[in-house]
Amino acid sequence: MSDSVLFDAPGPRTVRRHRLYGVLGLLAVLGVLAFVIKRFYDAGVFEGDKWEVFVTPDYVRVIIVDGLLNTLKMAGAAVIGACVLGFLLGVAKLSDHRLVRWPAWLVVEFFRAVPVLLLMVFTWFALGINNNGSSFWAVVIALTLYNGAVLAEVLRAGVNAVPKGQREAGYAIGMRKTQVMNIVLMPQAVKIMLPAIISQCIVALKDTALGQYVLAPGLTRIYKQIFLEFDNRVPTMIVIASIYIIINLLLTALATWLQHKLVGRKSPLDVTRIGNMQGGENTGGTI
Amino acid sequence: MQAVLDNFDAYLKAFGYTFALFLVSGFLSLVLGTLLVAMRVGPIAVLRTAASVYVTVVRNTPLVIVFGFFSFAAPPLGINFKWLDVSIGGYDFTTLFGAAVASLSLYTSAFVCEALRSGINAVPLGQAEAARAIGLPFGGVMRQVVLPLAFRASLPPLASVQIALIKNTSVAAVFGVAEATYDMRSLLNDFGATQKFGIFVCFAIGYIVIVEVFSFISYRLERRWRVAL
Numbered sequence: 001m002s003d004s005v006l007f008d009a010p011g012p013r014t015v016r017r018h019r020l021y022g023v024l025g026l027l028a029v030l031g032v033l034a035f036v037i038k039r040f041y042d043a044g045v046f047e048g049d050k051w052e053v054f055v056t057p058d059y060v061r062v063i064i065v066d067g068l069l070n071t072l073k074m075a076g077a078a079v080i081g082a083c084v085l086g087f088l089l090g091v092a093k094l095s096d097h098r099l100v101r102w103p104a105w106l107v108v109e110f111f112r113a114v115p116v117l118l119l120m121v122f123t124w125f126a127l128g129i130n131n132n133g134s135s136f137w138a139v140v141i142a143l144t145l146y147n148g149a150v151l152a153e154v155l156r157a158g159v160n161a162v163p164k165g166q167r168e169a170g171y172a173i174g175m176r177k178t179q180v181m182n183i184v185l186m187p188q189a190v191k192i193m194l195p196a197i198i199s200q201c202i203v204a205l206k207d208t209a210l211g212q213y214v215l216a217p218g219l220t221r222i223y224k225q226i227f228l229e230f231d232n233r234v235p236t237m238i239v240i241a242s243i244y245i246i247i248n249l250l251l252t253a254l255a256t257w258l259q260h261k262l263v264g265r266k267s268p269l270d271v272t273r274i275g276n277m278q279g280g281e282n283t284g285g286t287i
Numbered sequence: 288m289q290a291v292l293d294n295f296d297a298y299l300k301a302f303g304y305t306f307a308l309f310l311v312s313g314f315l316s317l318v319l320g321t322l323l324v325a326m327r328v329g330p331i332a333v334l335r336t337a338a339s340v341y342v343t344v345v346r347n348t349p350l351v352i353v354f355g356f357f358s359f360a361a362p363p364l365g366i367n368f369k370w371l372d373v374s375i376g377g378y379d380f381t382t383l384f385g386a387a388v389a390s391l392s393l394y395t396s397a398f399v400c401e402a403l404r405s406g407i408n409a410v411p412l413g414q415a416e417a418a419r420a421i422g423l424p425f426g427g428v429m430r431q432v433v434l435p436l437a438f439r440a441s442l443p444p445l446a447s448v449q450i451a452l453i454k455n456t457s458v459a460a461v462f463g464v465a466e467a468t469y470d471m472r473s474l475l476n477d478f479g480a481t482q483k484f485g486i487f488v489c490f491a492i493g494y495i496v497i498v499e500v501f502s503f504i505s506y507r508l509e510r511r512w513r514v515a516l
Binding site: 004005006007008010018021022025026029035036039040042043045110113114115116117118121122125126202206207208209210212213220233234237240241244245248249252 | 328330331332333334337343344346347348349350351352355356359360363364365407410411412414415419429433454455456457458460461467468471472475479483484487490491494495498499
């Protein structure tokens with residue numbers, strides 16, 4: 001740990017002490033795990049017939065087609081919509097005209113401050129509950145509005161993260177404002193933004209699970225159907241959670257790979273910052 | 288709009304629950320997140336791994352499923368909140384509230400951990416070396432140099448994590464806590480035919496007020512404690 005700001009390189013006695021703590025820590029972690037497994041075992045979570053459904057081809061198909069595919073459809077539609085909306089709002093927020101900039105600012109601030117679930121419930125009622133596809137579209141529209149507002153901030157921060165000289169050079173060789181934006185700034189901004197957009201995909205994918213409250217199709221609907229039929233709440237939960245986690249980890253790996261390939265190790269955009277209500281004004285800093 | 292004005296007591300009470308969820312789980316998530324980050328940057332490999340596995344798993348699980356865990360999977364583990372039966376001035380904090388607080392705190396603490404870790408990573412090595420060079424002991428290095436710098440550097444991401452928490456309290460509605468989103472859905476059920484938009488705007492404004500007040504406070508703190516690293 002000599003490369004850490006917190007500790008010096010440990011001496012021989014400290015190494016021994018750390019080894020002791022390591023063993024104690026391992027025992028504690030194993031103890032907690034053993035307790036959980038024992039209690040789950042007593043409650044019958046690990047009985048074979050509760051897991052059988054997940055190796056039955058018919059049900060696996062139901063999980064993948066009705067569950068995963070619908071979830072991915074909702075997330076995919078929302079991400080595409082959010083990219084379009086985010087692009088429009090982001091460009092509007094960068095505009096020099098107050099009449100364009102302020103409404104865009106208002107829309108972005110509104111949809112970032114309102115919970116997605118609230119939007120979802122409202123859209124669901126607005127579309128009409130009885131209408132068959134309304135819950136699907138409620139999820140898509142709510143996620144589009146929220147993620148679009150976030151992506152607008154990402155776009156603005158991305159354009160601002162392009163070094164100032166680039167813009168000046170564009171003007172210096174006689175380009176117009178639109179040309180500077182389209183030819184010089186935007187291509188570079190998109191490159192910087194890509195990892196952040198992928199991270200936003202993870203957010204959208206996770207939020208599709210909220211569709212449960214508006215009876216949307218997808219993994220959470222399948223979850224309910226399966227445990228109602230087989231009375232295996234906990235195993236089903238473990239399986240559904242694992243599907244989400246695996247897909248999200250794949251997306252994270254993609255974002256990291258893109259980050260290294262396109263931007264370099266230090267990102268000028270930090271997504272956690274863009275979630276900040278002050279509109280990512282701290283982006284491009286030294287941290 | 289009229290529907291909300293007629294039920295203004297219920298409206299206020301619903302946001303009272305939202306605010307209570309935010310305060311309690313915000314505090315708990317800060318404590319747990321600090322513990323996690325201590326494990327994660329500490330010198331003991333086992334705890335480092337355990338904390339990073341926890342953070343990775345929780346960050347990638349939808350909050351609804353975390354809630355589901357505390358509603359259905361935790362009771363066989365002996366974790367139910369049946370012992371919780373507090374009522375303060377007309378507000379009842381019982382089983383459902385306890386499960387919601389546990390889910391929100393455990394979920395948010397993973398993000399708090401990441402925010403704090405980014406702050407610790409932002410402290411340049413030279414600062415700690417300089418502190419050691421003038422003869423400060425380990426406690427002094429931590430207390431007087433590293434932790435203040437790290438905390439200030441993590442303030443913006445911490446604030447956005449807490450703002451996300453305010454919005455995430457709405458998920459408690461799915462599991463039956465009578466907070467704002469739950470209240471909006473029942474109002475929409477009763478008056479949705481004619482007053483959809485008004486009801487939505489009223490509830491949206493409630494959330495916006497909480498979020499903006501919090502972000503204003505954190506913005507002022509950020510300004511005051513800004514540090515050039």
